[in-house]
Amino acid sequence: MTLQVTNLVGGYSQIPVLKEVTFDVQNGELVGLIGLNGAGKSTTINHIIGLLTPFKGEIKINGITLNQDKNGYKKQIAYIPETPILYQELTLKEHLEMTMMAYSLDRDEAWKKANHLLSIFRLDNKLDWFPANFSKGMKQKVMIVCAFITEAPLFIIDEPFLGLDPLAVHDLLDLIDEQKQRGASVLMSTHVLDTAEKYCDRFVLLHDGTVKTEGTLPELRKALPDAGESLDDIYMSMTRADQHE
Numbered sequence: 001m002t003l004q005v006t007n008l009v010g011g012y013s014q015i016p017v018l019k020e021v022t023f024d025v026q027n028g029e030l031v032g033l034i035g036l037n038g039a040g041k042s043t044t045i046n047h048i049i050g051l052l053t054p055f056k057g058e059i060k061i062n063g064i065t066l067n068q069d070k071n072g073y074k075k076q077i078a079y080i081p082e083t084p085i086l087y088q089e090l091t092l093k094e095h096l097e098m099t100m101m102a103y104s105l106d107r108d109e110a111w112k113k114a115n116h117l118l119s120i121f122r123l124d125n126k127l128d129w130f131p132a133n134f135s136k137g138m139k140q141k142v143m144i145v146c147a148f149i150t151e152a153p154l155f156i157i158d159e160p161f162l163g164l165d166p167l168a169v170h171d172l173l174d175l176i177d178e179q180k181q182r183g184a185s186v187l188m189s190t191h192v193l194d195t196a197e198k199y200c201d202r203f204v205l206l207h208d209g210t211v212k213t214e215g216t217l218p219e220l221r222k223a224l225p226d227a228g229e230s231l232d233d234i235y236m237s238m239t240r241a242d243q244h245e
């Protein structure tokens, strides 16, 4: 599975936020999308999942654009939003069943995976509860369980770490790793740079709607030799230089 974003110009109501954004995510890769508040991470994600239409440029998943095959394109994506999207009137069980239907999953297989994931996230005794009334972290876990039962080839994860307890962060990172092992690609936006540094294979550093630089940590260190060793050092040096331009 490859995600290719090429010369993407996009944003809201014809106001371009993204300016010629180009990057890719290859098979089995976890790519970190890093940037300050307002850099354009969520806007990029909203274009990839098809909520926004590019003004220019294109986005391909395994060579297919959204316009070529809307359903086929969307079924390749499991999306975990920054703010959980839950239905007031549906129970946890009904949220899972709706996901199974939307992705045309085999119910028995999907329930096996769901039960396993529910027990990891300690939600297995809450199937008849309404997640709209859960705590913030529990709501996020519902989104994670729904995404991971799909076993989609591309995971798009928007800032997953801020609302989760440390145990859940580790469980999520293990699940991401399992999906990578089976060849899935993962694009994850985050501000938690020390975790990103440890777990991401590659980074795309967005600033003010443009890709300032991208690469593995050793590649970033080489590109910015005076910045320091850590992703945090490199990112801070890059953004500070930019703000003084």
Ligand SMILES: Nc1ncnc2c1ncn2[C@@H]1O[C@H](COP(=O)(O)OP(=O)(O)OP(=O)(O)O)[C@@H](O)[C@H]1O
Pocket (backbone or CB within 6 Å): 012, 017, 035, 036, 037, 038, 039, 040, 041, 042, 043, 044
């Ligand atoms: N619905 C919207 N309508 C108009 N402009 C928007 C909308 N959402 C975001 N923007 C603008 O797009 C730019 C990029 O915002 P975006 O949400 O993509 O940033 P981000 O990198 O995800 O930031 P954060 O780290 O704060 O989540 C900002 O200038 C923001 O004001």
